[in-house]
Amino acid sequence: MQQPHKHKSSKASIPRPPCDWLIPDRYEVRHLIGAGSYGHVCEAYDRQERKVVAIKKIQRVFEDLIDCKRILREIAILNRLKHDNIVRTLDICVPHDLDKFDELYLVLEIADSDFKKLFKTPVFLSELHIKTLLYNLLVGVKYTHTAGIYHRDLKPANCLVNQDCSVKICDFGLARTIDTPANSSTLPNDENEAQVGKNMKRQLTGHVVTRWYRAPELILLQEKYTEAIDVWSVGCIFAELLGMMKENMSSHIDRAPIFPGNSCFPLSPDQKHASDYRFYTRGNRDQLNMIFNILGTPSEEDIQCLEKEDAKKYIGIFPPRDGIDLSTKFPGASLEAVNLLKRMLVFNPTKRITVDQALSSPLFKDIRKASLETTAPHKVKLPFDDWKAMTEHQLRYAFLKEVQRFHSTVVIPPSLEVANR
Incomplete structure (x- = not known):
């Protein structure tokens, strides 16, 4: 190959x-x-x-x-x-x-390169290249999740790649171990279990993942998110990989992230408009607006699944739209590739495909090796309290x-x- x-x-x-x-x-x-x-x-x-x-x-x-x-x-x-x-x-x-x-x-x-550099090179890839790269990335993400870790910053620059299409995930600086704090007994006496939980949720919703690859639930500051956030990021990367097919993008100069937003909820440039959600959505480069242009606005059922009332109100400001058929955006991609992308880029994380389901996609039927899809022997527990300042x-x-x-x-x-x- x-x-x-x-x-x-x-x-x-x-x-x-x-x-x-x-x-x-x-x-x-x-x-x-x-x-x-x-x-x-x-x-x-x-x-x-x-x-x-x-x-x-x-x-x-x-x-x-x-x-x-x-x-x-x-x-x-x-x-x-x-x-x-x-x-x-x-x-x-x-x-x-x-x-x-x-x-x-x-x-x-x-490694020879990374996805970010690869996307900028004046070369084209076949779908076989793309699904091999995606498969190897998913295998790494599966292992990471079984080790009890959310990466939280999956983006092209953090996916190293070699000429043989092997992929290595790097940069775990924003990752979190989803486990009880290792040294919780060292917390001050006046910090009870409830306070520890509050601190954990606050840190989980902190600075995570570059905006273009950020899952909707992170954009909307939902506290109880899951490993589905990494699946969304992989879906965004997958879309850029499909842009490397000549059948989908005739010039490498036209390649771009699928959701290249310039601003993101809940930041407002003027505190006087803190409760005016229409002010937040002005302009067409809001990150969620970019997502809705492609996927359509979420259903009322999916909106009601959000934890916070201000997030529900914010979503309600966007004009309803149906989105586009991803097969028209990537006309050279196979039906299996488009279907997998659709299932990764789902607004509601509970309806988003899991990593195991993605690995079972028909897209990988010719290259899948179950022996590679290993799980971690145990959850990672850090030797320090990752939820407390040091x-x-x-x-x-x-x-x-x-x-x-x-x-x-x-x-x-x-x-x-x-x-x-």
Whole structure:
């Protein structure tokens, strides 16, 4: 099977490697492959294992303790997930100053590209390519869910891809473990069980998933959401994959997310209009408006299933419409592909297809391997309370406990041990 083209840069265009990285001699840094607010990612060669890896430098780790907690969460979750469709942490370099370190180096599996970059390349894919990529993504999502984790930020940039169509899910910084807080006994005495539950619900409805891939129940700030939020995100990614078929999109320049909204409930630009829901929906680029243009407005039954009255009122402001037939948007896609997409992009999460149902779709009948669809041996339980703010000392201690998983000889400074008793 012909595989997606791997983009190759000329030597002159390859970014020069950084010269200030404090990493062990076993790693030979080659060139920069990514950058963001967290720091940089470089391709490197592991002389000990004799293979190419990615090294992610996270700088100013403790500058913002909320972001710091997200970094810790991602590291802790990845250290506990072992699956071929989830990126694996290979090493965490031991910090030079265990008391005062402010940067971390994560050694990760490397991939040829990611979906976001793939969507921008001037190449086309067959439906066989697309369903293979989608199947591999769903297998990874299934394992994640059986481990008791909602990813909450599935988007093209967080789906790594190789030329053989293998897919690896990455970036678990906004993920949540759906389990009782590991250290609930450490909560202050005046925080009872009800308060813990309130905190959990508040954090679950926090900053999750990039707007274009955000499920309606998250947009409307519903508190009791399920793993169906990740299925919606996968559906949005699937739609973009179908846009890579020449039969569906004659030019790669025309490719775009299926729901490219510019604003999102419940943010209002003027507090004077806080109770005027018509003010929120002005303009045609509201995220829900973009969804309703494609799928149609929800039924009264589905609206009544919403938890909050303000969400019901907000939905009622949008003019009723029927949406479109997705087969007309993707005329080159098979009936099986369109039907699966329709079942993923359903407003009501209780009516949305599950991951197991998606894997059983007729679309995958020629490529499905049940032996690959493994489940986690147990639910992931983090060694810290993921639902409670942590001090810098607690965070440092937790980071070093994760480092110890790779370097058992690391001795945590006594000051940090005392702070975490």
